[in-house]
Structure formats: structure tokens, C-alpha cells
Amino acid sequence: MKNLSKAENLLNSLGISTPGEIDLEAIAWTQNVLVKTRPLEGCEARIFGKGDVAIISVNEDSRPTRQRFSIAHELGHWNNDRGMNFYCSSKDLEIGFKNSKLAERLANYFAADLLFPSFLFKPIVRQTPELTWDVIKGVSNDFNTSLTATVFRFIDSNELPVMLAVYNSNLERLWVKRSSQIPERWYPKETISIPQSLKWNDSGMFPVTADYWFDQDDCDEYEIEEQTFQYADRILALLTIKDERMRDLE
Ligand SMILES: [Zn+2]
Structure with missing residues (x-):
């Protein structure tokens, strides 16, 4: 395999070929690193290294998928x-x-590659004609990862014309993550009304006019697809832009 990142090389050297084999504690062990789950105050995870050995501690109160991301980080x-x-x-x-x-950003890139190595993840992206929350939930189940980490990996593949917009329960925008297939001028509104797909509890992508999500003058000429998902006090909106006119980078 060519052009593997550091994390992917590590998995490859261990002969890992399915998502279920990404056992992080076992992988840590091969690197002389012991993983402990314990109460932690003031941090979510930490590593103490001495010479060639180290101990990673992760917060015992965190969700299992968060603990996995912490170990990978x-x-x-x-x-x-x-x-x-x-x-x-x-x-x-x-x-x-x-x-x-920089060290934190690089540790997160390493974690993303360790949890979703491209040699396992790219074939899945290629077989995904349309990204929906059902697809994301299925993949996060297979890889034992959080929904957010999973949807980020799909978006970062830049193979699909999708974005994730996250709002709070007052329907105020918190942040947005976009694939490079979507031009920068399409940035979701600061506040929205209750999304149609949430109102109708539709299980698939729901077509709406673009002005539900964007406020450019010509928005009502276009149609996009949305699927919103409520998770705790967050509304996670998956938006797909298929209209080539909207994807024109000019
Ligand atoms: Zn860190």
C-alpha cells in the first residue's frame, strides 16, 4: 500500500484489515503503552512517557467512543x-x-487515521451514493466511533457534496463543516426555523428550497436536501447540494 500515513502504517504493520480489528488497547500494547481508565480531573486524557514506555489515562466517565478517540489521540x-x-x-x-x-491538531489527525484508515474507509465512501444519518450510524457502529467523528471523516474525504451544520436548541448556529465540493459562499444561516425534516421526522434526505438554510438572494431558485438529527441539546443538520449551479466555484 502506497502513501500511508503514520497511523495507517502502524495498522498495516499489524495486519489489521477490518474495522473490528482496531483494538486500541492491544495496538497501544504493541507500542509499549499501557492504557488505564480512571477518574481524571482537569483533563480528558493524558500520557506520561518515560524512555520507551508510557501510560495513557482516559476519563472513566466519558462515553466509550470518546474514550476510544482519546486513546487514539x-x-x-x-x-x-x-x-x-x-x-x-x-x-x-x-x-x-x-x-x-499544532501538537493537538496533529494528534487529532493521527487519531482520525487510526480510527478510520483510508484503506478501510475509502472503499466505503465509494460505495455510498448518498450520505444519510442511517449510513453514518451504520459506519460508526462498525468502526466503534462517535457520530461526529464519523461524519467528519466522510466530509473530509471530499468525495460527497455535503456539509454538517450544528445548531443549539434555540436554533442558533454553532459551527459548520463542509466538503471542498461545496463553494465557500454557501454558509448556513445564523438562525433557522425548525427544519422540515425534523418536523416531519422523515427517515431519509428531505428536499427543501435552499432558502431554508441560506440567505443569498437567489436561494429560492435552488433545491437542496436536508436530514436533521437531534442529539442531546444539539441539532445536527446534514445538507446535500446536488444542483451543479450551486456547486459552481465561480
Ligand atoms: Zn492532546
Whole structure:
């Protein structure tokens, strides 16, 4: 296999060929790293290294998928900056957050490659004609990862014309993640009304005019597809833009 990243090379060297084989504690063990789940205060995960051995601690109160991301992130520190100790906050582990610390960003890239190596993930993207929350839930189940981490990996593949827009329960925009197939001028509104797909509880992508989500003058001429999903106090909107006129980069 060519052009593998550091994390993908590690998986490849261990002969891992299915998502179910990505056992992070076992992988850590092959790198002389012991993983412990314990109560932590003031950080979400940490790594203490000495010489060739290290201990990773992850917050015992966190969801299992969050713990997995934390272990993968700390293994990123181990592979990028061996010998240094790191205390990582939940912000450091936030993949949607543009962390100013390079070491944290690099550890997150490593984690994404370790959890979703391209040699396993790209074939799935190629076999996905349309991204829906059902597809995302199925893949996050197979890879034992969070919905957010999974949808990010799909968007970062830049193979699909999709974006994720996240709103709070007051329907105010929190953040947006876009595939490069969608021009930058399409940025969802700051506040929205209740999305149609949420209102109708539709199980697939729901066609709506673009002015539900965007406020450019010509929006009512276009149709896009949405599928919203409520998760705790967040509304996660998956938006697909198929209209070639909207995808014109001019
Ligand atoms: Zn970190």
C-alpha cells in the first residue's frame, strides 16, 4: 500500500484489515503503552512517557467512543512527540475545533487515521451514493466511533457534496463543516426555523428550497436536501447540494 500515513502504517504493520480489528488497547500494547481508565480531573486524557514506555489515562466517565478517540489521540502524541507528557482537555480532543496548538491538531489527525484508515474507509465512501444519518450510524457502529467523528471523516474525504451544520436548541448556529465540493459562499444561516425534516421526522434526505438554510438572494431558485438529527441539546443538520449551479466555484 502506497502513501500511508503514520497511523495507517502502524495498522498495516499489524495486519489489521477490518474495522473490528482496531483494538486500541492491544495496538497501544504493541507500542509499549499501557492504557488505564480512571477518574481524571482537569483533563480528558493524558500520557506520561518515560524512555520507551508510557501510560495513557482516559476519563472513566466519558462515553466509550470518546474514550476510544482519546486513546487514539494520545497514541498520536506518542508517535509524534515521544518522550513528552501531555494533558489533553476536551477542547484539545474536539475535532471541529481549530486548535491553535499544532501538537493537538496533529494528534487529532493521527487519531482520525487510526480510527478510520483510508484503506478501510475509502472503499466505503465509494460505495455510498448518498450520505444519510442511517449510513453514518451504520459506519460508526462498525468502526466503534462517535457520530461526529464519523461524519467528519466522510466530509473530509471530499468525495460527497455535503456539509454538517450544528445548531443549539434555540436554533442558533454553532459551527459548520463542509466538503471542498461545496463553494465557500454557501454558509448556513445564523438562525433557522425548525427544519422540515425534523418536523416531519422523515427517515431519509428531505428536499427543501435552499432558502431554508441560506440567505443569498437567489436561494429560492435552488433545491437542496436536508436530514436533521437531534442529539442531546444539539441539532445536527446534514445538507446535500446536488444542483451543479450551486456547486459552481465561480
Ligand atoms: Zn492532546
